[in-house]
Amino acid sequence: MGFKLPDGAKLFVAATLDVVVATTAVSNAAEAVAQVGGSADIDVGDIVIVSSPGWLKLNQRVARVKAFAAGAVTLEGINTSDIEQFPAGDGVGSLQKVLTWQRIPQVSSFDSSGGDQNFVTVEFLDDDQQHQVPTTKSPQTISITAADDPTSLHSAVLEAADAIGAIRPLRLALKGGSEIYYNGYVSYNPTPVLSKGNVMTTKASLALVSRPTRYES
Secondary structure, eight states: OOOOOOTTEEEEEEEEEEEEEEEESSSSSOOEEEEOOOOOOOOTOOOOEEEEETTTTTEEEEEEEEEETEEEEEETOOOOOOOTTSSSOOOEEEEEEEEEEEEEOOOOEEEEEEEEEEEEEEEOOOSOOOEEEEEEEEEEEEEEHHHHTTTSHHHHHHHHHHTOOOOEEEEEEOOOEEEHHHHHHHHEEEEEEOOOSOOOEEEEEEEEESOOOEEOO
C-alpha cells in the first residue's frame, strides 16, 4: 500500500523561458527522442515545453530531458510508441526550455476540477437498453489559493502572465522527491479575499492545455 501526504509540498510557476528551438523529427518510442540543432542550449535535467501540432496528445506537454547528445533530446517518460495516436513523421514542432522558476509561497489549497470523462448515449431499435460510449474528457483547471503578500515576487510573475493571456508551466514538488508538471493559461486575481478571523488570500488558476507529467524522482 502506498500513499502520500501533501504536507511539505512546494509550488513553482515558470518565470522565464528560453528561445524556441525547432525540432526536425520526433521518434515513435517508449521515450520519445526529438532531433534539434547540435548548438541548442539543452542539458540533461532541463524542463522543456514540447510543441507538436501534429501530435495533439504531446502538444504543449512539459517534459524532462533524460539525455542529450548530437542533437538528440530524449524526453523522459513521454511514450509515443502508438502510431495510431502518434502518426510517424507528424511529431515535429519545437522545444522551449524553462530558464527560471518562481516559488508561490504560503499555498493553503491546491485544487483540481474538470477532467471528467464524457460519454455519448447509444441505443438501437432492437435493444431495450441504452449504452454509454466514452468520448472526450472535460477541460481541467488547477485552482490555487495562497496567502496575500504583494511583496512576494510570485505576484508580479502571475500578474504579468495573466495580462497577456500567457501559457506557463507549473511545478508541484512533493516531499520525497516526486514532481508533477502542468501547463496552461494563467489567470490571477491580486485582489485579496477577506474573511474576519482568517488569513487574507489571493487566487490563481491554470486552465490546462495538455496532460500533466509526473516524475517520481
